[in-house]
């Protein structure tokens with residue numbers, strides 16, 4: 588009985604939080620995309636300037652720089668919009684985002700979202716997997732980022748991303764220094780201790796999704 592009473596409000600929290608976040612993000616996404624058609628070939632051409640850091644097909648080989656391949660299209664549009672408007676800051680990335688038009692955002696997002704993320708065969712530590720998975724379930728990571736952690740709509744894919752990058756972002760959300768579209772990720776990071784951030788980043792980086 589007690590667990591039933593706890594489960595209902597938690598389920599309601601998830602549904603309402605996720606719905607509110609999706610509605611706000613969908614609004615911005617529609618505003619940015621409605622006037623343009625997204626072009627895969629245009630995106631490929633425009634992506635050449637990004638390759639030095641993010642890899643030719645969006646598979647980054649630099650641990651501090653995120654891979655873009657296989658990210659949800661809406662997330663990529665939102666992230667580029669955040670950089671362009673100065674709501675997310677990074678000295679390396681900012682000058683490249685500053686010059687992008689709404690059509691560029693769409694074309695680039697179309698291109699990178701359609702590339703395949705290549706994750707090296709991971710070495711999984713069974714104990715770490717069990718502990719880290721429990722943390723992602725307890726803290727609702729899976730409710731937003733999906734059960735397989737591949738992301739959806741404006742919510743990024745975490746599975747197979749570089750560990751060093753993920754850890755930096757999680758620390759940034761916890762400290763309130765990483766720009767956040769609507770603040771939901773900043774609040775999600777507050778419940779995690781330093782060793783949990785480390786463990787989760789390691790786990791996420793090794794997740795291979797077929």
Ligand code: HEC
Pocket residue numbers: 633634636637638639640641651652653654655663666667676677679680683684695743755
């Ligand atoms: C000089 C290196 C550099 C270049 C060139 C560059 N980026 Fe980035 N980009 C970065 C870094 C570093 C980050 C991570 C920033 C942070 O830590 O918040 C980033 C982050 C991003 C993100 C956010 C990804 C995520 O998972 O949150 C997107 C999207 C992105 N870049 C797209 C692009 C596109 C599109 C281009 C080309 C128009 C480009 N970048 C060019 C360095 C670069």
Ligand code: HEC
Pocket residue numbers: 604605608653666669722723726727728729730731732741742743744745748753756757766767768769771772775776779787
């Ligand atoms: C209420 C929904 C929600 C929950 C719960 C949530 N996230 Fe997020 N997360 C987001 C959104 C939205 C973003 C994109 C934020 C932005 O860039 O504006 C994000 C971004 C991230 C990023 C940055 C990835 C990148 O490519 O830049 C990481 C890492 C992350 N989340 C990990 C987690 C972990 C670990 C948990 C559980 C402890 C979690 N998230 C829980 C919605 C959520």
